[in-house]
Amino acid sequence: SQQGEEDPQALSIQEGENATMNCSYKTSINNLQWYRQNSGRGLVHLILIRSNEREKHSGRLRVTLDTSKKSSSLLITASRAADTASYFCATDGPTSGSRLTFGEGTQLTVNP
Amino acid sequence: GAVVSQHPSWVICKSGTSVKIECRSLDFQATTMFWYRQFPKQSLMLMATSNEGSKATYEQGVEKDKFLINHASLTLSTLTVTSAHPEDSSFYICSASWNRVDGYTFGSGTRLTVV
Numbered sequence: 001s002q003q004g005e006e007d008p009q010a011l012s013i014q015e016g017e018n019a020t021m022n023c024s025y026k027t028s029i030n031n032l033q034w035y036r037q038n039s040g041r042g043l044v045h046l047i048l049i050r051s052n053e054r055e056k057h058s059g060r061l062r063v064t065l066d067t068s069k070k071s072s073s074l075l076i077t078a079s080r081a082a083d084t085a086s087y088f089c090a091t092d093g094p095t096s097g098s099r100l101t102f103g104e105g106t107q108l109t110v111n112p
Numbered sequence: 113g114a115v116v117s118q119h120p121s122w123v124i125c126k127s128g129t130s131v132k133i134e135c136r137s138l139d140f141q142a143t144t145m146f147w148y149r150q151f152p153k154q155s156l157m158l159m160a161t162s163n164e165g166s167k168a169t170y171e172q173g174v175e176k177d178k179f180l181i182n183h184a185s186l187t188l189s190t191l192t193v194t195s196a197h198p199e200d201s202s203f204y205i206c207s208a209s210w211n212r213v214d215g216y217t218f219g220s221g222t223r224l225t226v227v
Contacts, residue, residue, distance in 0.1 A: 035218075042218040088156070100146070100216060102155045
């Protein structure tokens with residue numbers, strides 16, 4: 001079952017703007033991961049943040065994690081049209097047996 | 113590194129036939145692989161965990177006789193959709209991880225259309 005909820009479900013912005021997507025989860029986690037999926041394609045791993053980390057950066061990506069609120073956010077700065085895709089958060093928990101549980105995803109559209 | 117190859121990328125089959133999808137880890141050994149199903153504009157639903165040398169672990173509600181999983185080697189897992197019906201049409205994706213610390217690698221997915 002899906003334990004993650006993401007908002008917004010869809011986000012449309014202009015190139016150069018920042019995009020923020022949020023993810024909430026319900027159970028304890030070892031880590032939380034963000035993935036990107038272009039339409040009809042597989043998933044690409046973007047970034048992983050451990051439960052004892054609060055913030056992580058990778059290029060134009062910034063991820064935060066608040067375990068007290070069971071939530072995470074993904075910020076994409078200076079967005080580009082090529083960033084258009086669906087973004088999913090996924091949690092890996094201590095009782096998951098290494099199985100990932102995915103959120104519902106956010107469809108990001110970056111208009112040129 | 114950590115590449116997962118999935119084949120075929122798309123397949124069209126007739127109702128009642130069986131379809132096999134392959135998932136290979138190209139540059140690492142994967143004792144565990146995962147199979148997901150994704151409907152249009154929806155998230156990924158885990159179907160089963162494929163364990164090398166042992167039986168797959170299926171998620172609740174997934175018919176093990178319908179979706180046969182074989183993980184005969186450390187680099188290959190296969191998903192066979194048996195007696196396919198139109199409602200089995202979906203996007204199937206596999207994944208594996210050589211190191212949970214660095215996340216999981218996903219195959220490119222297989223678009224199955226049953227007519």
